[in-house]
Amino acid sequence: MTEHQASRFERGTDGPKVILAGVDGSESSMRAAAYAAGLARRQHALLALVYVQPVMTAGAALGVPVAETTDEIAQDIAADISSSAERLKDIYDVRWEFHTFRGDPYTGLVSAADELTADAVVVGASEQAGHRFVGSVAVRLVKAGRWPVTVVP
Template identity: 55%
Template sequence: MSATENAFELGTDGPTTILAAVDGSRTSLRAAAYAAGLARRQGSRLLVVYVANVGVLAGASAAGAVAARESAEATAEDLHRMIDLARQRGVELTLTTRTGDPYTEITKYAEEIRADALVVGASGSLGHRLVGSLAVRLVRAGRWPVTVVP
């Protein structure tokens, strides 16, 4: 057997731990669904992280705090539906929630769990297209393969 043939064992040449980052947006939920399918096909472990980005405006007023809480609750419901469906299809899945800057929290968590791949949704925000989205920042970090789902 050559060194090339020896490099990969059957069934272990793909990612063993996939991290999907969600924020409740339509693209992030599609990214999580894609990651669940990838994990099922690869026999990988799937970890989903939801980072609650408590912005300055949410704390500035009572209405902002209520809106932020309602958004987080709706996201949690969507995630629980996705988790139930993924588990029914045989995907080993763990959901973790963190609070803070999404880029910082995702990269810290990916390092903690020794993620082999990251899956995120594309940003639809014009501001992100001009300044740089989370997905672009993760790709530029160059520590993991990053799949960006539109």
């Protein structure tokens, strides 16, 4: 085996090493995080929780403090997750990290999955009615065909 082959990242050989869950504070995303935590615990994988901060150029152009608002949302989500992890630490042992990325949800999750070398992606089902017709982030991730994607209702 050459040095290049030994250091090359390979998906799916010995079970997942990193399970990524997209979180945005919605009920379905928090259920997805809980489901992903169970998968990570059983597989002894790292749980990477990712919040994608939207970039709202229109709001920023009008002087609305968009970055501060999305930073607060990220901090609230991280605090909720930390609180839950602290309550369950004696029952479940899950290694986890919280990451934020900027952009639209699909592009942010793709970037996160690539950067964190995710083996699987877990997201909550969209709670927006229009996504049934236009397509949701979950559907776009599945169509990308780059990772196993689990959509939690």
